[in-house]
Amino acid sequence: MKVRIRSQVAVEEIMAKKVKLADDNEHKDMWIKRDMNLEDREKEKVLRSETKEKNKKRTEIEKNFYWRVVDMRLKKWYQRKKEEVVGEARN
Structure with a gap:
């Protein structure tokens, strides 16, 4: 899935917090990467x-x-x- 985010501040916040997904068993198979x-x-x-x-x-x-x-x-x-x-x- 590709998501477009207009705010660069929001993008940086999401990218900084993406590592927490690895700790969450429900979302362990999910990755977030820049295009x-x-x-x-x-x-x-x-x-x-x-x-x-x-x-x-x-x-x-x-x-x-x-x-x-x-x-x-x-x-x-x-x-x-x-x-x-x-x-x-x-x-």
């Missing part, structure tokens, strides 16, 4: 393949993070320890 032209889609495809390669080559020391494509850039994404997640759930 991209062919050139941007190709760049993103190359970046995604780079992330897969980098994630496969991580050493044991590097297992506390993985690579992701965020805003058309490669970024390190640090994993939380299970104790931290459980501790936060109790608070």
